[in-house]
Amino acid sequence: MKFFRIIGRSIRDAFKSVKRNFSLSIASITCVIITLIIVGVALIITFNINDFTTKLKKDLSIVVFVSNEADNFDITSLETQIKAIDNVDPDFVTYQSKAEIKEDMMKNNETFKNIMSAWDDDENPLQNTYIVKVIDANKIGETATAIKNLAKVTRVSYGEGMVEQLLMAFNGVQKFSFIAVIALVVVTTFLIINTIKLTIFSRKREISIMRLVGASNISIKLPFVFEGMLIGIIGSILPIILVVYGYYSLFDIMNGKLLTDIFTLVPPSEIVFKIGAFILLIGAVVGMLGSASAVKKYLKV
Amino acid sequence: MVIILSLIEFKNVTKQYKNGVTALYELSLEIEKGDFVFIIGSSGGGKSTLIKLLYREEKPTKGTIIMGGINVGKLRNRSVYKLRRKLGIVFQDYRLLPKLTVYENVAFALEAIGEARGNIRPKVLKALELVGLKSKVREYPDNLSGGEQQRVAIARALVNEPKVLICDEPTGNLDPAMSMEIVELLSKINETEGTTVLMVTHDKTIVNKMKKHVIALKDGHLFKDYKKGEYVDEIL
Numbered sequence: 314m315k316f317f318r319i320i321g322r323s324i325r326d327a328f329k330s331v332k333r334n335f336s337l338s339i340a341s342i343t344c345v346i347i348t349l350i351i352v353g354v355a356l357i358i359t360f361n362i363n364d365f366t367t368k369l370k371k372d373l374s375i376v377v378f379v380s381n382e383a384d385n386f387d388i389t390s391l392e393t394q395i396k397a398i399d400n401v402d403p404d405f406v407t408y409q410s411k412a413e414i415k416e417d418m419m420k421n422n423e424t425f426k427n428i429m430s431a432w433d434d435d436e437n438p439l440q441n442t443y444i445v446k447v448i449d450a451n452k453i454g455e456t457a458t459a460i461k462n463l464a465k466v467t468r469v470s471y472g473e474g475m476v477e478q479l480l481m482a483f484n485g486v487q488k489f490s491f492i493a494v495i496a497l498v499v500v501t502t503f504l505i506i507n508t509i510k511l512t513i514f515s516r517k518r519e520i521s522i523m524r525l526v527g528a529s530n531i532s533i534k535l536p537f538v539f540e541g542m543l544i545g546i547i548g549s550i551l552p553i554i555l556v557v558y559g560y561y562s563l564f565d566i567m568n569g570k571l572l573t574d575i576f577t578l579v580p581p582s583e584i585v586f587k588i589g590a591f592i593l594l595i596g597a598v599v600g601m602l603g604s605a606s607a608v609k610k611y612l613k614v
Numbered sequence: 615m616v617i618i619l620s621l622i623e624f625k626n627v628t629k630q631y632k633n634g635v636t637a638l639y640e641l642s643l644e645i646e647k648g649d650f651v652f653i654i655g656s657s658g659g660g661k662s663t664l665i666k667l668l669y670r671e672e673k674p675t676k677g678t679i680i681m682g683g684i685n686v687g688k689l690r691n692r693s694v695y696k697l698r699r700k701l702g703i704v705f706q707d708y709r710l711l712p713k714l715t716v717y718e719n720v721a722f723a724l725e726a727i728g729e730a731r732g733n734i735r736p737k738v739l740k741a742l743e744l745v746g747l748k749s750k751v752r753e754y755p756d757n758l759s760g761g762e763q764q765r766v767a768i769a770r771a772l773v774n775e776p777k778v779l780i781c782d783e784p785t786g787n788l789d790p791a792m793s794m795e796i797v798e799l800l801s802k803i804n805e806t807e808g809t810t811v812l813m814v815t816h817d818k819t820i821v822n823k824m825k826k827h828v829i830a831l832k833d834g835h836l837f838k839d840y841k842k843g844e845y846v847d848e849i850l
C-alpha cells in the first residue's frame with residue numbers, strides 16, 4: 314500500500330517538478346533531442362548497411378564448372394560431394410546444364426540467339442555448372458578451393474579477390490557503425506547525466522531537507538528517476554517523428570535506392586518502428602540512469 | 615526507588631574529523647525522556663558536532679551513541695531515515711524552501727516520508743497552530759519575519775510528532791525579544807507535548823532565565839553537566 318503511494322507520489326512529483334523547473338527541464342530535453350536525432354540517423358545508416366551487406370552476402374555464390382568428360386553418374390556424385398562440404402548451404406546447390414545455360418542466354422539476347430541456335434549438344438562450348446551458395450560468406454575462398462579439388466571440377470569462380478575485399482570493407486563499415494551507435498548512446502548518457510545533475514544541483518536543498526525529515530533514500534531517488542525518465546521520453550518524441558517522417562520522405566524521393574540500383578534502401582515500414590522504439594527506450598532508460606546517478610551523490614552522509 | 619531510563623546516551627564518544635581535528639573527546643552524558651537541555655560552550659567547543667552525531671550526519675570515531683534504543687553510530691546509511699523520523703531538527707538558518715508556502719513547507723516533511731494524504735492536512739494545521747502561525751499558511755517564507763520563519767521550521771520539525779527536538783542555535787539570527795519567544799515556544803512544546811528538547815545556544819540570558827538542565831562543553835570536553843536549576847553563570 315505504502316509502496317504504491319510512494320510510486321504514485323513520485324510520478325506526480327516528476328510532472329510537477331518538470332513544470333516547476335521549466336527552464337532547466339527545457340535544457341535537458343533539448344540536449345536529449347539533439348543527441349537522440351543523431352542516434353536515430355546513425356541507426357538508419359546502420360540498418361541500411363547491415364541490410365546491404367546481408368543481401369550481398371546472400372547473393373554471393375560459387376560457380377562450379379564441371380568437366381565435359383563427366384557422365385551423369387559423375388555429376389550426381391559431385392553434387393553429393395559438394396553438399397558434404399561444411400560451409401556449403403545444401404539447400405542452395407543448383408545444377409544448370411550447359412543446354413539450360415544456352416537457353417537462358419538465348420532468351421536474353423538476340424545476337425546470342427542467332428549464334429547459339431546453330432549449336433547442337435556436342436558443339437555447345439559451354440560447361441555444365443553448379444551454382445553453390447555458402448553459409449558464411451567470409452569463408453567463401455576456402456570453400457571454393459575445397460570444391461575445386463573435387464574430381465571432375467575444371468574451374469570455380471566467385472569473383473576472387475574483389476569479393477573478399479568488398480566483404481572486408483563492409484565488415485569494417487558494419488563494425489564501425491555499430492561502435493558509432495554505442496559511442497553515441499554513451500555520449501548521450503553523459504550529456505543527459507550532466508544536464509540532470511544541473512537540475513538536481515539546483516535542488517540540493519530540497520534533497521537535504523527530505524533526508525533531514527526522514528525520507529528513505531529510495532523515496533528521494535524515485536521522483537528524480539521518474540523525472541529523468543519523463544525528460545527522456547519527452548525528449549524522444551521529436552527525434553522519433555523526425556526520423557520516421559524523414560526516412561519515409563527520403564525513401565520516396567530516392568525511389569527506394571541510393572544512387573544506383575545495387576544499393577536499395579530498406580523499406581521504411583520494416584525499420585522505423587524498431588528505430589522509434591529504440592530511441593524511446595534509450596531516452597527513457599538513459600534519463601532514468603542519468604538522474605539516479607546524479608542524485609546518488611546527495612544521498613551519502 | 616525510581617528508575618529513570620535515559621533516552622539519549624553518549625558513552626566515551628570521540629569525534630575526529632577527516633582533517634584531523636578532534637571535536638569531541640571521550641564524551642559521556644545522559645539525557646532523560648521529557649527533558650529540556652541547553653547545550654552551551656565556547657565557539658568551536660563541539661556543540662554542533664554533538665548535534666550532528668545525534669542525527670547521524672556524522673559518525674563517532676569511538677564510543678557509542680544510543681537514542682531511543684537505536685545504536686546511532688552503527689546505523690547504515692540507508693537506514694538513517696528510521697532515526698530521522700524520531701527526530702525533529704531545527705537550524706539557525708531555518709532551511710525552508712522559498713518556492714513553497716508555509717503550509718507546503720510543513721506538508722513537505724510529511725509527503726517526504728510517505729504519509730497518507732488524508733492525514734497531512736490535519737497534522738500540518740495542528741503543527742502550525744502549535745507554533746501560532748495558523749493565519750499565515752498561504753504566505754511564502756520570504757514574506758515572514760525571522761522569528762516567524764523559525765516557527766515554520768519548528769512546525770515542520772514537529773509535524774511528525776518526534777520524540778526529540780534538536781535545535782542548533784535556533785535563535786542565532788533573532789533579536790532578544792524574538793529569541794525569548796522562540797525559547798518559550800520550545801519550552802511549551804516540551805511541557806504540553808512531552809517532546810524532549812535539546813537546544814544549542816550562546817545566549818546566556820536565555821539559559822539563566824529558563825533554569826533548565828544545562829550541558830556545557832569546552833574544547834571538546836564536557837565542562838560541566840548542571841542539573842535542572844543548578845546552572846550559574848560561569849566564565850567558560
Ligand SMILES: Nc1ncnc2c1ncn2[C@@H]1O[C@H](COP(=O)(O)OP(=O)(O)OP(=O)(O)O)[C@@H](O)[C@H]1O
Binds near residue numbers: 631
Ligand atoms: N565538517 C568538519 N570538518 C572538519 N572539522 C570540523 C567540521 N565541523 C567542525 N569541525 C571542527 O570541529 C570543532 C568543533 O566544531 P563545532 O562546529 O562542533 O563547534 P561549535 O561548538 O558548534 O561552535 P560554534 O559555537 O561556533 O557553532 C571545530 O574546531 C571545527 O573547526
Ligand SMILES: [Mg+2]
Binds near residue numbers: 661782
Ligand atoms: Mg555550531
